Amino acid sequence: MPNDPAPRHPTLADVAAKAGVSASTASLAFSGSGPVSDATKERVLAAAAELGYAGPDPRARSLRRGRSGIVGVVLEERVRAAFLDPVKIRTLDGIADGIAPLGAGLLLLPDLGEGESTLTIESAPVDAVVLLWCGLRSSRSIEALQARGIPIVGIECEVGEGLPRITIDxxxxxxxxxxxxxxxxxxxxxxxxxxxxxxxxxxxxxxxxxxxxxxxxxxxxxxxxxxxxxxxxxxxxxxxxxxxxxxxxxxxxxxxxxxxxxxxxxxxxxxxxxxxxxxxxxxxxxxxxxxxxxxxxxxxxxxxxxxxxxxxPSAAKGRAAGEAVVRLLAGEQPESVAFTSTLHIGDTTARLG
Amino acid sequence: MPNDPAPRHPTLADVAAKAGVSASTASLAFSGSGPVSDATKERVLAAAAELGYAGPDPRARSLRRGRSGIVGVVLEERVRAAFLDPVKIRTLDGIADGIAPLGAGLLLLPDLGEGESTLTIESAPVDAVVLLWCGLRSSRSIEALQARGIPIVGIECEVGEGLPRITIDxxxxxxxxxxxxxxxxxxxxxxxxxxxxxxxxxxxxxxxxxxxxxxxxxxxxxxxxxxxxxxxxxxxxxxxxxxxxxxxxxxxxxxxxxxxxxxxxxxxxxxxxxxxxxxxxxxxxxxxxxxxxxxxxxxxxxxxxxxxxxxxPSAAKGRAAGEAVVRLLAGEQPESVAFTSTLHIGDTTARLG
DNA sequence: CATCGACCTCGAATCGATTCGAGAGGCCGC
DNA sequence: GCGGCCTCTCGAATCGATTCGAGGTCGATG
The missing domain is CATH 3.40.50.2300 (Response regulator)
Incomplete structure (x- = not known):
């Protein structure tokens, strides 16, 4: 057994070497649809299995591809608090629904890192962002996102010129x-x-x-x-x-x-x-x-x-935001959407006197 | 005005060039604590502002650093459904609480991509994963995560040898x-x-x-x-x-x-x-x-x-899972935790007859 | 038998930032 | 006035995968 000081995890290059092919071919074999012969693909997969290679590293892949498959949702204040507010929950629900066609994950982000937060809006690997009842703090973050070319949708949130907003009356x-x-x-x-x-x-x-x-x-x-x-x-x-x-x-x-x-x-x-x-x-x-x-x-x-x-319509608001994200990522220019509330008359109001 | 066919977003290298320093110095200037003179740092920041550079690309950074600052939460079935279950919400709440010291974001992942899903457990750039009531499907994913060396914590979930589990009786x-x-x-x-x-x-x-x-x-x-x-x-x-x-x-x-x-x-x-x-x-x-x-x-x-x-204690379960994640990432070996339920006697049960 | 494709495979460049060790000045002390 | 040390800056390697165009092999056809 030779010295093995750094038991690193295998990379695509290792797999390729083991399978006797080049890294590029191995990559093709993994991404699936490339012009690779079945025999080769099988050999690569076998080598991967043997080495315990679990597929391409998401970080490297997202760097190269330029997309991470993550949609960020920015919550004012702590993430925790959002879970206690049924309106936010419903809206999140709607967002999840709306972005479903993307197959993207939903990353919950606090508006301001509470001091020690390492992952902020600006430093999160997201493809798009939905701002939920954002406060003033977000304005700098919005600029940063725009500078980076990340689509933004605001729910009940001043989000700047030309960006789609979801609102109610x-x-x-x-x-x-x-x-x-x-x-x-x-x-x-x-x-x-x-x-x-x-x-x-x-x-x-x-x-x-x-x-x-x-x-x-x-x-x-x-x-x-x-x-x-x-x-x-x-x-x-x-x-x-x-x-x-x-x-x-x-x-x-x-x-x-x-x-x-x-x-x-x-x-x-x-x-x-x-x-x-x-x-x-x-x-x-x-x-x-x-x-x-x-x-x-x-x-x-x-x-x-x-x-x-x-x-x-909280859920509908979320869904509209999700759909706007999908369209922004497709290069379209979605409109802002304004929803309407209806007065529900229950038993907590009565004629005076 | 020269031809400008590809209006790419500025990179750190562009900023460095503009500021007349090397890319390495610019990087140091951004990461903050490096041994960089104030004058240089200021020059770099000014150049960045002028170019509209919004800070290092999270994707590249996470590739190099090997950490993304994201903790994944795997939900069985659709993300949407989780928002409708108060128990899951409470548990998520607890998880958010538990991982607070990390300052990490919470990425919600469906167990199985519904056909078109691009972001799966295996392809998500996460530093650790919490499995929430996972089903059988997860077992392959668990192997993949282990192969990649990503810490896993299971809540009410068979998660394999040696991995911390949070359970109740x-x-x-x-x-x-x-x-x-x-x-x-x-x-x-x-x-x-x-x-x-x-x-x-x-x-x-x-x-x-x-x-x-x-x-x-x-x-x-x-x-x-x-x-x-x-x-x-x-x-x-x-x-x-x-x-x-x-x-x-x-x-x-x-x-x-x-x-x-x-x-x-x-x-x-x-x-x-x-x-x-x-x-x-x-x-x-x-x-x-x-x-x-x-x-x-x-x-x-x-x-x-x-x-x-x-x-x-749903929230406590989540918090325990979050804390276990924190400790795993710190290189410790947290114990599994078993919580206890208490019988609450309300008015929906009565003596027979 | 030679040539033209078709089909695979490979090399090399690229994505954007981080990091480590080396090197260049400047300042201080002797 | 000179050596040594300290501080700042730079080059180059690296993280791991993707992608594009080039090249090579083999079968089929004129």
């Missing part, structure tokens, strides 16, 4: 919800808002904060509400979750009943569920004393009510 | 659940089982089918139930979903009341919820006329009952 839909509350006779309406930017805060929001906000979805929905209720106070939350909704609910409801709003527009169903929970804990009847309207149209875990909400 | 837990039913006086108990292998079927399961099954989880849970009820009939489902549970529920319950089981052991909470739904549609009272026990301990969307179930 945040403003218009919320306005419709607010109008419905007005028809029910409500005059004192408050908004429980999604985060305004990537710095997560809680509590009442001043006009300056609104002006400085970067989260487009939050702003559009807020503007839609204020088109009907220009003076509606807004409470910011740190995330879209039931617990955050509950906290915001207490802020708005645990006050002198005279100062209490009669209706609350929550910017997500999870927040709405939290608000309803807070109301119940405070002995406030929903919808008798308080009407609550949500956004998303998900079914909230544990919520006993049929939430009045603005039903948005 | 499927057999023992189900036995405990069955014992509880026996204590309640039940004698006619049926099992609504998860899929037996990757060929999705529905309906009553014969002994031959059990013998030929490959899904370890299904088998272990079935064996646990049959330790107490050796003759318990089993119905196979095509997936873990409420709808599948409903279908199986009808199979078992839509019969002569004399032939009806008095209790059903469902192998997942979603299946249990479906069974309960079927019972309600058939006018069978739960738990009055039928006791139902689930597995997982998730809260099922829309289910009004507090399900009696075997609560398993």
């Amino acid at each position: 945040n403003h218009e839909a919320t306005r419709r919800g607010a109008e419905y509350l007005r028809e029910l006779g409500h005059r004192d309406v408050a908004v429980v808002a999604l985060p305004f930017d990537t710095v997560r805060r809680r509590g009442a929001v001043s006009d300056e904060q609104v002006a400085a906000a970067t989260n487009v979805v939050t702003l559009e929905r807020l503007a839609g509400a204020r088109e009907i209720y220009p003076d509606a106070p807004a409470v910011e939350t740190a995330a879209s979750s039931i617990e955050e909704g509950r906290i915001a609910g207490f802020t708005l409801l645990d006050v002198d009943p005279a100062d209490r709003p009669t209706a609350i527009i929550a910017q997500s169903d999870l927040l709405a569920a939290g608000v309803i929970g807070a109301a119940e804990e405070l002995g406030i009847d929903v919808p008798g004393e308080l009407s609550v309207i949500g956004f998303d149209g998900i079914r909230v875990d544990g919520l006993q009510h049929d939430l009045t909400t603005l039903d948005q | 499927n057999h023992e837990a189900t036995r405990r659940g069955a014992e509880y039913l026996r204590e309640l006086g039940h004698r006619d108990v049926a099992v609504v089982a998860l899929p037996f292998d990757t060929v999705r079927r529905r309906g009553a399961v014969s002994d031959e089918q059990v013998a030929a099954a490959t899904n370890v989880v299904t088998l272990e849970r079935l064996a646990g139930a049959r330790e107490i009820y050796p003759d318990a009939p089993a119905v196979e489902t095509a997936a873990s979903s409420i709808e599948e549970g409903r279908i199986a529920g009808f199979t078992l319950l839509d019969v002569d009341p004399a032939d009806r089981p008095t209790a059903i052991i469902a192998q997942s909470d979603l299946l249990a919820a479906g069974v309960i739904g079927a019972a309600e549609e058939l006018g069978i009272d739960v738990p009055g006329e039928l006791s139902v026990i689930g597995f997982d301990g998730i809260r099922v969307d829309g289910l009004q009952h507090d399900l009696t179930t075997l609560d398993q």
Whole structure:
């Protein structure tokens, strides 16, 4: 046995040598369709099996081919958090569906590496990228991707000139919800808002904060509400979750009943569920004393009510984004797509009085 | 303006040339910590900015470095389906948590490319792989990964000698659940089982089918139930979903009341919820006329009952797998981890009679 | 018998960056 | 004023596979 200090893994060259062919021929034998005689191909495969060669190295292959077969999905904040938000899950589901023809994998990427992150948007070997509710941070990354010629699709995300975007009618839909509350006779309406930017805060929001906000979805929905209720106070939350909704609910409801709003527009169903929970804990009847309207149209875990909400097609949004990716990679120029939400009237809203 | 037929993207070499340094120096300037003077580094960065160079190509970098910063998660079947299963979501969540120290991205891979899939387990540029409820198909892939020296961790998955596995006490837990039913006086108990292998079927399961099954989880849970009820009939489902549970529920319950089981052991909470739904549609009272026990301990969307179930720590399982990956990549030899489920007694089980 | 294809196989260039050891200056101390 | 050391920079090799055009062999045809 000769010295074998470095038990490296076999490479294509090793296989080729063992099979008595050139590396190029071996490569052809593996890629399948090349003009290689059956005998040769078999010999190469046999040599590979004997050496324990498991096929071409994906890294080298993707370098040479220029494609990795991976589509990145950029999530604001931690990857973990995305798994807790049913809307994101549904959207991811749709994306997976939409890119199915590519046979590509889905790489989940946090927007900003949390300090130690080695794999960032810029350093990930992706063929295309879908941005999901991206914040301001992404703008530099977007430039980097564009410089590298990587197709980008944005979902609810300002993504720059000429790039396809998937959106819904945040403003218009919320306005419709607010109008419905007005028809029910409500005059004192408050908004429980999604985060305004990537710095997560809680509590009442001043006009300056609104002006400085970067989260487009939050702003559009807020503007839609204020088109009907220009003076509606807004409470910011740190995330879209039931617990955050509950906290915001207490802020708005645990006050002198005279100062209490009669209706609350929550910017997500999870927040709405939290608000309803807070109301119940405070002995406030929903919808008798308080009407609550949500956004998303998900079914909230544990919520006993049929939430009045603005039903948005999350999965369809994801699918549209996936399809846009496919077309971009095919060299086409897909259009942006704007979806529409529908007002679902449940049992959490009622006529005032 | 000279002819510019191929508007290629700039490479490190271009930047180096523009900055008047060698490619090696430019590389050092980008990787940051190398012994490069500030003046030079600045010059390189300026040249890069001017050329619109967005940093080193991830593909080339990963080829040279031998690491891609990606951890693959192999899901049986379609990626899409995983997003619909709360248990998988929770586990993914845990994995993301566990590998956080790596700062790596999470690449979701279907077990078998659905025909056209280009990115398979073997051809994905991953540094490590977590197998999630993998089926038989994976075994070839596992060999390929091992041949390439890629660390593997299995969750509820036979993964081969010496590789760390994350498991729960499927057999023992189900036995405990069955014992509880026996204590309640039940004698006619049926099992609504998860899929037996990757060929999705529905309906009553014969002994031959059990013998030929490959899904370890299904088998272990079935064996646990049959330790107490050796003759318990089993119905196979095509997936873990409420709808599948409903279908199986009808199979078992839509019969002569004399032939009806008095209790059903469902192998997942979603299946249990479906069974309960079927019972309600058939006018069978739960738990009055039928006791139902689930597995997982998730809260099922829309289910009004507090399900009696075997609560398993899904997120912890994922986290343990993630941590095992981290340690494998650090050259350590992590142990397998076996978690324990606890019997949660809700209001879907009752004493017989 | 010579020539023309058809069919395989091979060499060499390429993808883009990283890394290691060597070498070139500049600065300090004696 | 000179040797030695330290700091920065560069060349060249390497990672592993793919691809294109060239060349070689063999059978068939005029």
